[in-house]
Amino acid sequence: MNQISIRNSVATYSKTEGKVCMFKKGILLLAILVWSLALAACGSNGNRDTAASSPPASPPPSASASGESSGTPAGEALSGEITVWAHPYVSEEKASELKAFWNAVIQDYNAKYPNVKVKYEEIPWKEREQKILTAIASGTGPDVFYQIPDQVPQFANQGVLAPLDDYLADADLADFNEGALRAGNFGGKQYALPILQETQTLIYNADIVKAIGEDPAKLPTTWDEFNAWAEKAVSKGYYARDFAGAEACCNATLYPLLWQKGGDVLAENGSVILDNEAGVATFQYIKDMYDKKWIPADSVSNKDQFPEFLSGKMMAIWGSGYTVNVLNEEKINYVIGEPLTDKVKATFGTVGMFVVSEKSKNKAAAAEFVKLLTNKENQEAFNKLTNYIPARKSAGSIHDGDEVMKKMTEIAAVSRPGIVSPVARTIMPKIQAEIAAMLEGAKTPQEAAGAAAQAVKDELAKL
Numbered sequence: 001m002n003q004i005s006i007r008n009s010v011a012t013y014s015k016t017e018g019k020v021c022m023f024k025k026g027i028l029l030l031a032i033l034v035w036s037l038a039l040a041a042c043g044s045n046g047n048r049d050t051a052a053s054s055p056p057a058s059p060p061p062s063a064s065a066s067g068e069s070s071g072t073p074a075g076e077a078l079s080g081e082i083t084v085w086a087h088p089y090v091s092e093e094k095a096s097e098l099k100a101f102w103n104a105v106i107q108d109y110n111a112k113y114p115n116v117k118v119k120y121e122e123i124p125w126k127e128r129e130q131k132i133l134t135a136i137a138s139g140t141g142p143d144v145f146y147q148i149p150d151q152v153p154q155f156a157n158q159g160v161l162a163p164l165d166d167y168l169a170d171a172d173l174a175d176f177n178e179g180a181l182r183a184g185n186f187g188g189k190q191y192a193l194p195i196l197q198e199t200q201t202l203i204y205n206a207d208i209v210k211a212i213g214e215d216p217a218k219l220p221t222t223w224d225e226f227n228a229w230a231e232k233a234v235s236k237g238y239y240a241r242d243f244a245g246a247e248a249c250c251n252a253t254l255y256p257l258l259w260q261k262g263g264d265v266l267a268e269n270g271s272v273i274l275d276n277e278a279g280v281a282t283f284q285y286i287k288d289m290y291d292k293k294w295i296p297a298d299s300v301s302n303k304d305q306f307p308e309f310l311s312g313k314m315m316a317i318w319g320s321g322y323t324v325n326v327l328n329e330e331k332i333n334y335v336i337g338e339p340l341t342d343k344v345k346a347t348f349g350t351v352g353m354f355v356v357s358e359k360s361k362n363k364a365a366a367a368e369f370v371k372l373l374t375n376k377e378n379q380e381a382f383n384k385l386t387n388y389i390p391a392r393k394s395a396g397s398i399h400d401g402d403e404v405m406k407k408m409t410e411i412a413a414v415s416r417p418g419i420v421s422p423v424a425r426t427i428m429p430k431i432q433a434e435i436a437a438m439l440e441g442a443k444t445p446q447e448a449a450g451a452a453a454q455a456v457k458d459e460l461a462k463l
Contacts, residue, residue: 078365085123089386097385109372116365136359143357143366148350149183149417151422157422158188162190164355166267167367180391183351183417192353193374194391199349199408199415203319206333211235213413216335223342230294233315240294241316242305248429251348251418252318258282262343265419275453283445290439300439321387321408336407339414349415423459430455
């Protein structure tokens with residue numbers, strides 16, 4: 001069987017890779033919060049890590065001239081204050097549980113380091129990247145904050161992140177899933193420790209699948225199979241799937257399709273290949289989906305089409321473990337599909353990590369907080385609450401008996417963490433703009449792919 005069928009309980013949201021959508025009965029309240037689960041959620045991996053090298057062995061602890069220890073300092077050696085910024089990784093109904101988690105982490109930290117004051121702040125997903133960069137530049141930013149794989153190279157290249165290598169002698173790095181740990185490594189330095197892994201795939205409305213005469217136990221596994229279902233869905237008055245074209249993030253739109261077609265944005269040697277044969281064919285496929293009304297007409301301007309799925313107008317939604325939580329609350333009868341294959345079986349998945357600011361005046365205390373936050377016990381508590389996949393092997397059993405999360409964990413094996421490059425974040429809105437121009441008829445798929453490729457080259461030339 002290639003999917004899991006579940007039906008459950010009561011009310012409200014969707015997050016895919018840094019995006020939250022709240023939908024309540026009788027009221028539509030959209031809050032677009034810009035992955036990675038998710039977490040969703042630019043958005044959640046069994047990584048293809050091409051740009052990051054393997055982390056170096058950690059050096060033995062030694063005191064630095066500044067007084068910051070390069071191993072784990074004695075509790076009394078650390079003092080002062082650190083500020084931690086994180087995000088709403090759960091729906092509103094579970095917000096109090098997430099707050100309790102953070103309180104417990106801080107309490108445990110202060111039991112070990114009583115002279116360090118921890119200030120915690122939850123910031124929204126929307127525009128989080130700009131808020132962090134602006135705050136750090138002004139000297140008011142956090143000491144500890146959250147990153148995903150395509151952010152780490154950019155932030156590290158800009159000198160925003162502090163290498164953690166000097167603090168990791170006792171961090172049990174071997175317990176981390178190798179790909180998850182490598183996602184926080186750039187230029188041979190370890191800048192982040194992972195707390196979660198997320199993967200994304202198409203999730204189908206089982207009732208709509210039956211309505212078009214298909215079997216929810218036999219979901220599509222190839223583009224050709226999905227295309228046949230899409231035609232049936234449209235003929236019955238449904239959309240086949242979502243496509244959030246206005247979201248300035250390609251992780252949940254272009255990239256999975258591009259990888260499945262056998263393409264990519266960058267070749268292994270760093271050259272731009274977005275406009276090669278596979279790239280142009282992928283742009284054409286997106287245009288075909290739009291012209292055939294498989295995706296909504298507002299796919300050019302809409303950042304989130306989850307309400308259409310919740311209201312029974314759409315056969316499939318691009319989602320993650322966070323989406324599953326919402327569907328359970330909304331009592332939607334759903335089935336989780338395999339990532340589709342055209343030339344390659346692939347999907348997007350991310351790694352959630354915590355980093356230390358290079359501008360932190362208390363790097364040792366901040367690094368110790370990141371280490372404690374990502375230990376086995378806290379990974380178990382955090383991922384059990386948020387429905388993500390732990391990044392530590394020793395915490396991997398928390399989802400035993402949960403068939404949905406077991407399926408998501410299996411999908412992680414073919415997940416890729418986006419484009420790992422210092423320009424990964426800056427190229428996405430430019431690429432999405434070319435897709436929008438194509439959907440509006442201003443450019444052909446070949447012209448749009450070519451313009452998108454040139455935009456990538458222009459950004460790389462700025463490095």
